[in-house]
Amino acid sequence: MRSFEWVVLALLWVVVLLPAVPALTRGTLPPWWRGPARNPRLWGVGDLVLGLGATASMTARHWSSSGWALGGAVGLCGIGLMTWAGRPRPS
Known part of the structure; x- marks a missing residue:
């Protein structure tokens, strides 16, 4: 991978880990994400x-x-989990 791709990957992980770590450890989201997640x-x-x-x-x-297809499928599973977490609880 080129240097630019490593920088993009590092920025991606900063964006991913910023809200994910508090969500996993404390069960809270940063203030800008609190609305959608139940x-x-x-x-x-x-x-x-x-x-x-x-x-x-x-x-x-x-x-x-075919590596991009596997990564895309895993990414879609992640989006599905995030959507599932945002749905209201059944009454």
Whole structure:
């Protein structure tokens, strides 16, 4: 990977870890994310899975031609978890 891609990957992980770490450790989100998530810990797991998918997509394309598809599928699973965490609880 080129230097630019490493910088983009590092910035991605800063953006992913900033809200995910408090969500997983304390069960709270930063103030700008508090509205949409009903289950912050599940939202944090989904955020980490999304970050792993983006990382796999960026790095695996150098080793195989289908690496981006695997990373995209993992990223979509992360988005699904984040959406599931944001849904209201059934009454």
